[in-house]
Amino acid sequence: MNISISSAFIFLTILTSLQFPSIFSRKLTQSPYSTAIFDVSASTKQAQNALSIKPKPFETHSHHPNSPLSLPLHPRLTLYNPSYKDYGSLVRARLARDAVRVQSLNRNLELSLNGGQKIGAGINGSESADSITAPVVSGQSLGNGGEYFARIGVGQPVQSFYLVPDTGSDVTWLQCQPCAAEKACYKQIDPIFDPKSSSSYTALSCNSQQCQLLDKANCNSDVCQYQVNYGDGSFTTGELATETLSFGNSNSIPNLPIGCGHDNEGLFVGAAGLIGLGGGAISLSSQLKASSFSYCLVDLDSDSSSTLEFNTDRPSDSLTSPLVKNDRFHSYRYVKVVGMSVGGNPLPISSTRFEIDESGLGGIIVDSGTTITQLPSDVYESLREAFVKQTSNLPPAQGISLFDTCYDLSGQSSVEVPVIAFVLPGENSLRLPAKNYLIPVDSDGTYCLAFFKTRSSLSIIGSFQQQGIRVSYDLANSLVGFSTNKC
Secondary structure, X not given: OHHHHHHHHHHHHHHHHHHOHHHHHHHHHOOOOOEEEEEHHHHHHHHHHHOOOOOOOOOOOOOOOOOOEEEEEEEHHHOOOOOOOOHHHHHHHHHHHHHHHHHXXXXXXXXXXXXXOOOOOOOOOOOOOOOEEEEEEEOHHHOEOOOEEEEEEEOOOXXXXXXXXXOOXXXXXXXXXXXXXXXXXXXXXXOOEOHHHOOOXXXXXXXXXXXXXXXXEEEEOOEEEEEEEOOOOOEEEEEEXXXXXXXXXXXXXXXXXXXXXXXXXXXXXXXXXXXXXXXXXXXXXXXXXXXXXXXXXXXXXXXXXXXXXXXXXXXXXXXEEEEEOOOOOOOOOEEOOOEEEEOOEEOOOOOOOOOEXXXXXXXXXXXXXXXXXXXXXHHHHHHHHHHHHOOOOOOXXXXXXXXXXXXXXXXXXXXXXXXXXXXXXXXXXXXXXXXXXXXXXXXXXXXXXXXXXXXXXXXXXOHHHHOOEEEEEEOOOOEEEEEEOOO
């Protein structure tokens, strides 16, 4: 009996030493969330098919919103897909638009902090209203103005237009007849709105409450004139009016402020205008007295759609973080982020690296209009170093544009990569899917790390990193929620 016990003990000891150490080692050094499988084949196939997406600008996209105040949201290629030479040309066009967008955001913030024009006003109260939803689409191929477009109804009788949802600005506007000059209106998908065709259109007087909310307003024959200048040099100017806006097929809200732009110049193309979702009092969310709004961005190369919704509860599985207010600039919606990690290992950066300082600089925003996430140089360098160290088994490729960390994944169906995550308060981590940080730059299997370094103090979580994640702004409780696979 003693011999049997001893033999069994020796056998188990040998078995453990031969077979278990590697398993135990893996568990000790790697959490189950430290790596992810990137489906190269599926991503490459989607990139190859992107140029063949057939735009259907006037198609009614079916959606199943959680709220009656909902708008359909679409990626740009589903509405406007010009002839690109190849997928690389499409990527370069997107990056060019993105560079202009980032320049605009930084310039607007700079002007505000230096006492120049401010695009946003103070935050209005968050009294609840009836729920509203609108569809959202990507706006990539339409020129500057965003990679996603929402379809919204304007006026009585209702006319539908594609507008760009913008969490970085406040004034909602669209192009209007008559245009001030031959080149004062740019080319758009929908016919230009004629206010004379709507019975619910009312120009606002200079002493109206809504006119007083503008940061830059003029008066012409007692009609309130708005003007919005974007940091890239683009601008829109015209009269501020109230109009009925329609969400979906059944919900119409009267007397909402909207800019009727008679002179709209710069890098706009495709969409009829813009939906202001910033933190100012004139923004659509503030004017609706919305308790919340949320959106989910489908893949840029997808032909599917999602929704932009107002007054809906955030998904129960959402990771939440405080919505931070910049007292020096109210338009941008900042979020509390305390760090980043690669492969489950935190980057060696301060937990205050993404905070706003007393001068209004710093902080990190979640922006629907920026494509690639922008990080300060020191944070980016730390991120890249950690990622490269953990992907030494992947064949490198030459950098493209501002992407300096690229890989040749041609011929591979899938690869294992370290998970990149934003660390939120309470030790919660927003772990990004691999497809949200490895971006195809051609249709042959070249992929790059989808982050840019910036010399600006402002960090931006871009739409590429947000793909497939429902971002919920709980305005009543000053929280931002993130829930994956909720498009």
